[in-house]
Amino acid sequence: MPINNQVPEVNAGSMADIAFLLLIFFLVTTTLETDEGLNRLLPPDQDIPEIVVHERNVFRVQLNDANQLLVEGEVLELADLKHRTTAFLDNGGIIKGAADYCDYCKGDRASDSSDNPHKAIIYLEHTRATSYGTYIAVQNELVAAYNGLRNRESLNAFGEGYVAMEQRFYDEKTTPTEKEILKKQIKQIQGLFPQKIIESNANENNNPHEKI
């Protein structure tokens, strides 16, 4: 009787299928989670000297317990907030010829709105019961207004959007020399429309300044 001494080869034909199954499993379970959000810089914890600001330079945004929005004393829909904020920041109401006249502003130049973007302050108030979702929505619209204006100036000056420039600045592929240039350009645009958002804490009386 002939004896087969050879060990039979394991059939590897299904190897690909097994590997495919595993691959698909990992593909499905992988959530390439990229964290993103709105960056803020809190004000340092110290007494802030009082500053006197003209009422026309303050843009009041208030949120109540029922998540309703009150802007400059009138009820407003969230969808209109960005437009109103842009109009306020871009107003440039100071008379032509004054030292801090805003020559790049394209607003209405109304006398009862902000003098120039440097003086324009957004004052955001909320209560302890305001929902976080609404708060973030408002923050987002305010940032959107700033970004819109910064984009406009950036496109004018450098032919590249502000947000795109920021993205490129943080990109790892950007060379240090490019970064140096970008940093200067970003600083310049930020200087044109500095973000000044003051937040009032519902349970505190002092006004912590919050800006980027």
Place this chain on the structure above:
Amino acid sequence: MRKSKKKFRALPAVSTTSLPDIVFILLFFFMTVTVIKDTNLLVENTLPNATEAVELKSSNGIIELRIGKPLQKYQGEVGMEPQIQLEGKFIRVDELQGYVLGMLNKMAEHNRRKATVSLKVDKTVGMGIVADIKAKLRAISLLKINYATLDGEVLANL
């Protein structure tokens, strides 16, 4: 002419013997890049939407706080009010500073300066607890914060 036609007819089958290897390489790639989160959620955590969000750079130097209503099974212990979750356990607002400073200590020196607190807050939570946390963070000079959001229309937050 005829010769080349003959050649076409005798086209050999593409060898698939290297297919498993290719698939295995892909498999290993996905296995290595997959990050399996080891902390499970103790609180409800539906992030709000935002359109102007920027990507949070490097995962080093980030302290993640999750804030939301405790899940059903934990409500017996901690109640219904929104709670803070830090690395898989509940902490109270007055314990926050100690824990955060502890985490800051464990961080590498170069990360400490750019340490950011990522606030992952459920969109239904009231601003009260968020304001308290911000006040506590200010007191220990940890001023960089990030409100974690998802990409999407903000009107969905309301």
